[in-house]
Amino acid sequence: MTTPTETQPNALIDDFGRRVDYVRLSVTDRCDFRCVYCMSENMEFLPKPQVLTLEELYQVAESFSSLGVKKIRLTGGEPLVRRGVMELIRAIGKLPVDQVITTNGSQLTRLAGQLRDAGVSRLNISLDSLQADRFHRLTRSDRLQQVLDGIDAAREAGFERIKLNAVIMKGRNDDEVLDLVEYARDNALDISFIEEMPLGGITEHDRAEAYCSSDEVMALIEQRHPLIATTERTAGPSRYYRMSDSDSRIGFISPHSHNFCSECNRVRVTVEGRLLLCLGNEHSVDLRQVMRANPGNAELLRQTIIDSMALKPERHWFDLDEEPQILRFMNMTGG
Ligand code: SAM
Ligand code: SF4
Numbered sequence: 527m528t529t530p531t532e533t534q535p536n537a538l539i540d541d542f543g544r545r546v547d548y549v550r551l552s553v554t555d556r557c558d559f560r561c562v563y564c565m566s567e568n569m570e571f572l573p574k575p576q577v578l579t580l581e582e583l584y585q586v587a588e589s590f591s592s593l594g595v596k597k598i599r600l601t602g603g604e605p606l607v608r609r610g611v612m613e614l615i616r617a618i619g620k621l622p623v624d625q626v627i628t629t630n631g632s633q634l635t636r637l638a639g640q641l642r643d644a645g646v647s648r649l650n651i652s653l654d655s656l657q658a659d660r661f662h663r664l665t666r667s668d669r670l671q672q673v674l675d676g677i678d679a680a681r682e683a684g685f686e687r688i689k690l691n692a693v694i695m696k697g698r699n700d701d702e703v704l705d706l707v708e709y710a711r712d713n714a715l716d717i718s719f720i721e722e723m724p725l726g727g728i729t730e731h732d733r734a735e736a737y738c739s740s741d742e743v744m745a746l747i748e749q750r751h752p753l754i755a756t757t758e759r760t761a762g763p764s765r766y767y768r769m770s771d772s773d774s775r776i777g778f779i780s781p782h783s784h785n786f787c788s789e790c791n792r793v794r795v796t797v798e799g800r801l802l803l804c805l806g807n808e809h810s811v812d813l814r815q816v817m818r819a820n821p822g823n824a825e826l827l828r829q830t831i832i833d834s835m836a837l838k839p840e841r842h843w844f845d846l847d848e849e850p851q852i853l854r855f856m857n858m859t860g861g
Pocket of ligand 2: 602603652665
């Protein structure tokens with residue numbers, strides 16, 4: 527993969543004065559799970575020519591890094607099922623960025639050590655249930671134990687501040703909030719609870735009916751553990767709380783109940799190379815077209831990214847009564 531260009535800090539500032547220093551890069555739309563809130567059961571995945579090559583993904587990462595981006599999160603789909611992904615991760619590991627990964631955990635027993643050696647600094651691991659049958663219903667896969675073993679492998683590989691992500695849905699897993707908190711406490715993990723977002727049309731459940739607000743989740747936790755608000759941030763939308771008797775942090779990602787757009791510092795790139803300026807809007811720029819029509823023209827790619835900042839909308843407007851608002855599924859968007 528090519529050598530990095532010189533960094534040009536502060537190049538990415540949008541029309542609302544927000545500095546973009548965080549990119550979420552989707553490296554595949556494919557996944558070994560089919561979580562009910564993320565995918566339909568019979569997903570059609572992209573044909574290979576439409577997907578960015580590993581080299582193109584690196585070019586995108588390198589361009590953002592040279593424009594002052596400090597943090598790159600690899601996501602998907604399941605990033606760790608993309609063939610050759612370790613090569614990309616090792617190359618990005620040489621850029622002056624904090625490389626982090628969001629994963630469903632299914633490949634970690636195999637890859638945790640290699641990820642650590644490649645310089646990945648932190649992992650977010652999704653876990654919505656600790657009950658095997660329910661895990662199966664929610665993810666349409668029966669690999670709970672593999673994920674739990676993967677979490678252990680990540681800790682043994684030396685990853686610190688591993689964060690669990692749990693999407694909480696009423697009547698489906700809201701009765702497990704306290705169990706998930708205990709699991710996080712017992713294993714020295716952080717945990718963030720996420721409100722489900724209306725991305726992609728799903729038939730499995732009614733999102734409005736299943737909606738469980740962060741305030742409701744917080745009230746469930748406070749039945750046992752009083753929460754102390756903190757000002758800690760991790761360059762993401764989580765609001766963090768602590769407990770007096772544990773090092774674990776509890777975060778809440780609340781796209782519905784606590785709008786976080788005014789502090790937005792990030793953009794997303796889909797695996798087709800579409801630079802999305804906002805999770806909840808369709809404003810985008812086609813980086814794949816720029817790269818394929820102008821091979822090797824790094825300057826044009828950088829200028830396209832700089833110019834795209836003018837398209838970043840002020841905020842998203844999610845409304846659960848009008849779903850799906852965004853026809854993209856989360857695996858296309860890069861969660
Ligand atoms: N496969 C990896 C994983 O599951 O962690 C990475 C991609 S996944 C799309 C990233 C995150 O998005 C996961 O934590 C998942 O729970 C969350 N997610 C997916 N669909 C969602 C939705 N409709 N609303 C809220 N969160 C969602
Ligand atoms: Fe796959 Fe992650 Fe989507 Fe679940 S949330 S289907 S693990 S991409």
